[in-house]
Amino acid sequence: MSHGNMNLTLKVWKQKNKNERGRFETYQAKGISPDMSFLEMFDVVNESLINEGKEPIAFDHDCREGICGMCSMYINGRPHGPKEGITTCQLHMRSFKDGDTIVVEPWRSAAFPVIKDLVVDIF
Amino acid sequence: MAAGGFVSVNTGNAKDANNILIPKDDADAAFNAAACIGCGACVAACKNASAMLFVSAKVSQLALLPQGKIEAKNRVLNMVKQMDEEGFGNCTNTGACEAECPKEISLENIARMNREYLY
Amino acid sequence: MASSPKLNAKIPEGALENKWTKYRSTVHLVNPANKRSLEVIVVGSGLAGASAAASLAEMGYKVKVLCFQDSPRRAHSIAAQGGINAAKNYQNDGDSIYRLFYDTIKGGDYRAREANVHRLAEVSGNIIDQCVAQGVPFAREYGGTLSNRSFGGTQVQRTFYAAGQTGQQLLLGAYSALQRQVGMGAVQLLARHEMMDIVKIDGKCRGIIARDLVTGKLERHFGHAVLLCTGGYGNVFYLSTNAMGSNVTAIWKAHKKGAFFGNPCYTQIHPTCIPVSGDHQSKLTLMSESLRNDGRIWVPKKQGDTRKPTEIPEDERDYYLERRYPAFGNLVPRDVASRAAKERCDAGYGVGASKMAVYLDFAANTERYGKIQATKLNLHNPSKEEIMRLGKEVVKEKYGNLFDMYKQITGEDPYELPMRIYPAVHYTMGGLWVDYNLMTTVEGLYALGEANFSDHGANRLGASALMQGLADGYFVIPYTIGEYLSEEIRTKAIPTDNEAFVKAEAEVQERISKLMNIKGTKSVDYFHKRLGKIMWDKCGMARNKEGLNWAIAEIRKLKEEFWKDVRVPGEANELNPELEKAHRVADFIELGELMCIDALDRNESCGGHFREEYQTEEGEALRDDEKYAYVAAWEYSGEGNFNLHKEELKYENIKIAARSYK
Numbered sequence A: 001m002s003h004g005n006m007n008l009t010l011k012v013w014k015q016k017n018k019n020e021r022g023r024f025e026t027y028q029a030k031g032i033s034p035d036m037s038f039l040e041m042f043d044v045v046n047e048s049l050i051n052e053g054k055e056p057i058a059f060d061h062d063c064r065e066g067i068c069g070m071c072s073m074y075i076n077g078r079p080h081g082p083k084e085g086i087t088t089c090q091l092h093m094r095s096f097k098d099g100d101t102i103v104v105e106p107w108r109s110a111a112f113p114v115i116k117d118l119v120v121d122i123f
Numbered sequence B: 001m002a003a004g005g006f007v008s009v010n011t012g013n014a015k016d017a018n019n020i021l022i023p024k025d026d027a028d029a030a031f032n033a034a035a036c037i038g039c040g041a042c043v044a045a046c047k048n049a050s051a052m053l054f055v056s057a058k059v060s061q062l063a064l065l066p067q068g069k070i071e072a073k074n075r076v077l078n079m080v081k082q083m084d085e086e087g088f089g090n091c092t093n094t095g096a097c098e099a100e101c102p103k104e105i106s107l108e109n110i111a112r113m114n115r116e117y118l119y
Numbered sequence C: 001m002a003s004s005p006k007l008n009a010k011i012p013e014g015a016l017e018n019k020w021t022k023y024r025s026t027v028h029l030v031n032p033a034n035k036r037s038l039e040v041i042v043v044g045s046g047l048a049g050a051s052a053a054a055s056l057a058e059m060g061y062k063v064k065v066l067c068f069q070d071s072p073r074r075a076h077s078i079a080a081q082g083g084i085n086a087a088k089n090y091q092n093d094g095d096s097i098y099r100l101f102y103d104t105i106k107g108g109d110y111r112a113r114e115a116n117v118h119r120l121a122e123v124s125g126n127i128i129d130q131c132v133a134q135g136v137p138f139a140r141e142y143g144g145t146l147s148n149r150s151f152g153g154t155q156v157q158r159t160f161y162a163a164g165q166t167g168q169q170l171l172l173g174a175y176s177a178l179q180r181q182v183g184m185g186a187v188q189l190l191a192r193h194e195m196m197d198i199v200k201i202d203g204k205c206r207g208i209i210a211r212d213l214v215t216g217k218l219e220r221h222f223g224h225a226v227l228l229c230t231g232g233y234g235n236v237f238y239l240s241t242n243a244m245g246s247n248v249t250a251i252w253k254a255h256k257k258g259a260f261f262g263n264p265c266y267t268q269i270h271p272t273c274i275p276v277s278g279d280h281q282s283k284l285t286l287m288s289e290s291l292r293n294d295g296r297i298w299v300p301k302k303q304g305d306t307r308k309p310t311e312i313p314e315d316e317r318d319y320y321l322e323r324r325y326p327a328f329g330n331l332v333p334r335d336v337a338s339r340a341a342k343e344r345c346d347a348g349y350g351v352g353a354s355k356m357a358v359y360l361d362f363a364a365n366t367e368r369y370g371k372i373q374a375t376k377l378n379l380h381n382p383s384k385e386e387i388m389r390l391g392k393e394v395v396k397e398k399y400g401n402l403f404d405m406y407k408q409i410t411g412e413d414p415y416e417l418p419m420r421i422y423p424a425v426h427y428t429m430g431g432l433w434v435d436y437n438l439m440t441t442v443e444g445l446y447a448l449g450e451a452n453f454s455d456h457g458a459n460r461l462g463a464s465a466l467m468q469g470l471a472d473g474y475f476v477i478p479y480t481i482g483e484y485l486s487e488e489i490r491t492k493a494i495p496t497d498n499e500a501f502v503k504a505e506a507e508v509q510e511r512i513s514k515l516m517n518i519k520g521t522k523s524v525d526y527f528h529k530r531l532g533k534i535m536w537d538k539c540g541m542a543r544n545k546e547g548l549n550w551a552i553a554e555i556r557k558l559k560e561e562f563w564k565d566v567r568v569p570g571e572a573n574e575l576n577p578e579l580e581k582a583h584r585v586a587d588f589i590e591l592g593e594l595m596c597i598d599a600l601d602r603n604e605s606c607g608g609h610f611r612e613e614y615q616t617e618e619g620e621a622l623r624d625d626e627k628y629a630y631v632a633a634w635e636y637s638g639e640g641n642f643n644l645h646k647e648e649l650k651y652e653n654i655k656i657a658a659r660s661y662k
Ligand SMILES: Cc1cc2nc3c(=O)[nH]c(=O)nc-3n(C[C@H](O)[C@H](O)[C@H](O)COP(=O)(O)OP(=O)(O)OC[C@H]3O[C@@H](n4cnc5c(N)ncnc54)[C@H](O)[C@@H]3O)c2cc1C
Pocket: C043, C044, C045, C046, C047, C048, C049, C066, C067, C068, C069, C072, C074, C075, C076, C077, C078, C079, C080, C081, C082, C083, C084, C166, C167, C193, C194, C195, C196, C229, C230, C231, C232, C241, C242, C243, C246, C247, C249, C250, C286, C288, C426, C427, C448, C449, C450, C451, C462, C463, C464, C465, C466, C467, C469
């Protein structure tokens, strides 16, 4: 299903669990609407991965309104992405351009081991 | 990353809430420090993996309020000890945490915590 | 009508005002030595769970707490915005315990239990005291006293708040009390754990089966008592203001093991939420009710008016709430405000691209605040711009984070243009049926907070959920649990190799294998969205017999399809968010059916339950107190079969009347 007309390339960190090594995986995000949040864009990508019989991207989230503090990830080298004063779930796709490549990584800190993909152990 | 950030009060027997008067500015400052969502961006952004911003936000909130004053010193000692034990690094004041914090928690909290720690 | 013999609410004798005080001081106690060997499992770490766990641990019980997030501090309560009620009468505006009690019963459209609501009002003041002692930074006046604001359905100012982040501050308070007990070894914390079922031995609840969400391992946990503090089930509608993980699984599993489900169809649709922007939408964002203190709701008087809101002159605007309900105006309760918005949009007066929205406008009050500020600052003849600038500063201080949130999501600046809002699913008044002690119909199994049905009748008033969650956890359960546990001091911890545990675990395991092995063609979300649409269209803001019958048939089909065609990728023995969702959605589907059955049974309109067949000429809800002044408590009796038990509601202290806010 198409929601909008932005097409993006994602490079996302995939890691099966704490013990295995991870690597970047490339995905195409198609038909993205500027009104979507970053996590809704992930929902769309995951939906098509599931439909293709592939493994979706694991990420933490809950409130999706900037208060629970779960949606931790690095987007293009910055925690919670390029905009100041907001969390990932509050970042909207209108902050990106059609054709952009977006790099997404888990919190990269020795203090926070990766549990799976973008999910880390903070507490 | 949770130890020690409390006021030692059991349920029940608290006295009437308006018996403690708190200047609006102090209440607002405490609230601003308390707005931290515990997301860890500050730690992730820090080259030393220091949790100072996060921890100091809690310490500051309670140190700014009369209810928390009594235990302020002990609280700082405990929280810093815990932070060290859990392997978080030291703060060298690079300011990367403040720049990346989604809730714009201020570096002033770190300064305030250091004050509580030293004196 | 007499109550079903299976429902004993255990309401203490005596005058309403004395019931709780007397009961509290005569309820059985457990001595400190015995408490140490009594184990309590608390599922959920929101306001209800965290406050209960901390308080019980302080008293000496051995406590285990579970939550599915990575930390208890992330429970959905963290997202509550507007505030918490308490009958403190700090504003000297005529508030009292009785008035809070009365407002809550009336707000609930005379479908709540008097004794419980009165107790809630009685302890409300203690909650504020407790939170302040913990260091919760509530908003204050310049003189240093606590500040209050108004919420819907009341004419006093009794709502305490911390900007638009009250839930966060209260939860962090309860969380700190909990962490203190964790630090002292009195509470064992199991984060990233999901309860999958309860375990019953000889009719009593004796523990749970949980799944470690990181490893996928199933675990058995024994408890002398189990407290379900697992929140509401609004996500049965797919789109709601609830956090993505909020679910019904814990209480649904308990229901299937014998806990009756109270009033499942009572759902609260909140009038002021950001409208849906497209079919990618994953959740809806609330704009707190506190905004209705200063925002005026309107639509154009002309149908299909496409002018910008700022270009529509004053006399061409219809402030329909002020017009229809002059006494309460913009502060009518939520159910009334939501229906009124739907009525205007259905009639063709809606605004925005989808026409499914109304305006929430702050201009008038911004100007008013600006003028007050100008006077305070001794500015003579300030310009309109100057006034608006000063006014915006005041508005920003009160609602800054909400305005920012709105701007983030919609890309529009609410300081310049009115907000566009529409009703959305927000809260579920229904939940497990509990008696006065908060015990369900399964002995030893309790439900607290949004997970129970107890205090809000058919409609909850704003800022009362936080109050109820903390009342249950800090001030009710610590006493009432003694009634049961005092009889359990001779029960030794039951080893978890007991056959009841083994069997319960095997059942959970079987279900997981079943879900993993369907290997169908559709994602979990696909089914969830379809369920949500059925529920919203037929069991949402307006319901009717035909629609509900249709919905029940559709849901049964959906259930069959789900179990044939869902695809759960990945493996069971690892972190697998799709598997977690699959479990939850399977339970939502079953719950959806019961909600429709309940809505169909209730041939009246009350609170959030609006049956189109039962309304006054002016479109107001029409109750039928003769036939329906009861709590509907449903007993599960096998796959898709539910028996109705009625608890009669008696009003001895309030005269039951038509609910009017005119
Ligand atoms: C956006 C929003 C704003 C709100 N604003 C207000 C307000 O201003 N004032 C007000 O009074 N009310 C408000 N409410 C309502 C109020 O926030 C909730 O009713 C209340 O917080 C519920 O608290 P709780 O403790 O019952 O459950 P929750 O806070 O929902 O906690 C549920 C807990 O249960 C755990 N859990 C659930 N299922 C399982 C399982 N199977 N296994 C293990 N753990 C499980 C979760 O991890 C979580 O810890 C608001 C609600 C929303 C959605």
